[in-house]
Amino acid sequence: MAGSKIGIDLGGTNFRVAIVGDNNEIVTHRKEHVGEPRDPATIVERCARVVEDLAGGRGGTVGVGIAAMLRGREGDISVSPHLRWRDVPFGKMLAKRLGPSFSVGVYNDVNAIVYGEGVAGAARGSRDVLGVFVGTGIGGGLIVNGQLVEGASNTAGEIGHCKVRWDDDAAPCACGNRGCVEAYCGGSYVQARVQKELAAGAKSKALELAGGVIENVNPGHVDQAAADGDDYALALWSELAPLLAATLGNAIAVLNPDKLVLGGGFLGRAPTLYQLVETTLEIVGNRPSQEAVTVVPAALGDDAGLVGSASLAAGGVSLVPR
């Protein structure tokens, strides 16, 4: 379909809509606060108006990256905690509202980000990519044979719920299971643990770096403390790095990607941990697959999801049927 190539990044706080150019650059974009009400009909209408405005009377393809668990490949949302949506046929609603001059595809936000890094960012030109983002939680996405991997039920890439422990004392994860790598290395879990341990009397320079207020300590302070040689921080990073490295190494052994893209708000602000994970991966990883992979930091930041979802829809991936 000729026309505009449009990407939408729909999160719990903001949504962004962008026209993406032929070289996967952002030509123009609009950002709005999600706010309230955030029921599906309201959000569909607001997204559609921005799309129509940016498209200026032309039609086109619209790819939406959404922080949600999808079901199937027709744009149905199973659950989006951020938007407080459950069982919403979002793709069909948006396609119907936009009419026949637009084609719509809906993608998991992390999948869209990884695809964006693949077509225009840190993994540009790579055929086989594993992208892992360590923020408050841990998400991932895969490109195999140059194609996004959505999986049988559109939940591929859930590397955060790989198990690193399976004994009875394994840490509980918000997913309802135990021992997930996210429950150890996800930013919100790390922050809660550190604050709890400091409150229980642990000594760390991280507290000083946070101005002496336990509630203000975040993983970035711990990383800075580790860089400064703080015993507590070094011990914690030395415990967590192998868990993350083993998880990454196992996925690499199975997938044999040529690029591992690492990003996310936690890891992006934790250069000491990043370095430790990269070094540990060299040791713990399967040698033949390790030799084939290059670890690269995510390059596109907040634009990755816009570029990725726009490219996926323009490429005809999982478009909502009419």
Added chain:
Amino acid sequence: MAGSKIGIDLGGTNFRVAIVGDNNEIVTHRKEHVGEPRDPATIVERCARVVEDLAGGRGGTVGVGIAAMLRGREGDISVSPHLRWRDVPFGKMLAKRLGPSFSVGVYNDVNAIVYGEGVAGAARGSRDVLGVFVGTGIGGGLIVNGQLVEGASNTAGEIGHCKVRWDDDAAPCACGNRGCVEAYCGGSYVQARVQKELAAGAKSKALELAGGVIENVNPGHVDQAAADGDDYALALWSELAPLLAATLGNAIAVLNPDKLVLGGGFLGRAPTLYQLVETTLEIVGNRPSQEAVTVVPAALGDDAGLVGSASLAAGGVSLVPR
């Protein structure tokens, strides 16, 4: 290319050559002992003669599944311990010998087996498949978006070298690393461990089932003993099942396949362990991906690799360039 659709299964003991029909059935086949000498030129010549004989003057496509680590996608063998080959341009040698009326593709044997199960066996009709074979070692293969996954350096699917432990006491693996699931659950490792523990005084019905000769005890005896309620066997299987289940569950969380094909000489003769792994996987696996996957036993046996490699070559996958 019109002509015969031919598969070759080249192992360390035998090689088989088959004409595969339009419905992926084996039309006719020939089996030969590899024997000695087994240098590349000799094996190429022997394979080529059988191919020419079966093809009866017609050309065609020839897919070879080989027990080897490949390098790249042009049929180069990095190392085949069974054939005692290292750095052999096998695909190019065979293509040159067969001449322009044949096209040749070379594939890892387990990849070919998984692809065979995907096109004509236990995962027929599935778009996304994880196949895992637990024999003396543990190998695997992936089908994603309906395509074989070879990976960046043609080593995708090495699930046997996923780590289940990363402490200093992790078991050494033949790959040179430590803590690989194969070093715990691979048939040869299990057999060596059981024989060693029995020699050190452990009591198990497995010994009785093996006629009282420790050197004859194999994992099948342990499985039979476990089925009979033997304490030693049950304790061992209860230790190993979570390691294998966690590894499978982690790969399923990342890949979100609709079929997990389980096979291999060890697991195929260990129904008690198979059942225990399947049950543990239900508990330890990531729920959304677990709900989407069906566990199925491999169905094609020794024919899977022939069918798979023939289909891959006929489909034009990674053919040797001229």
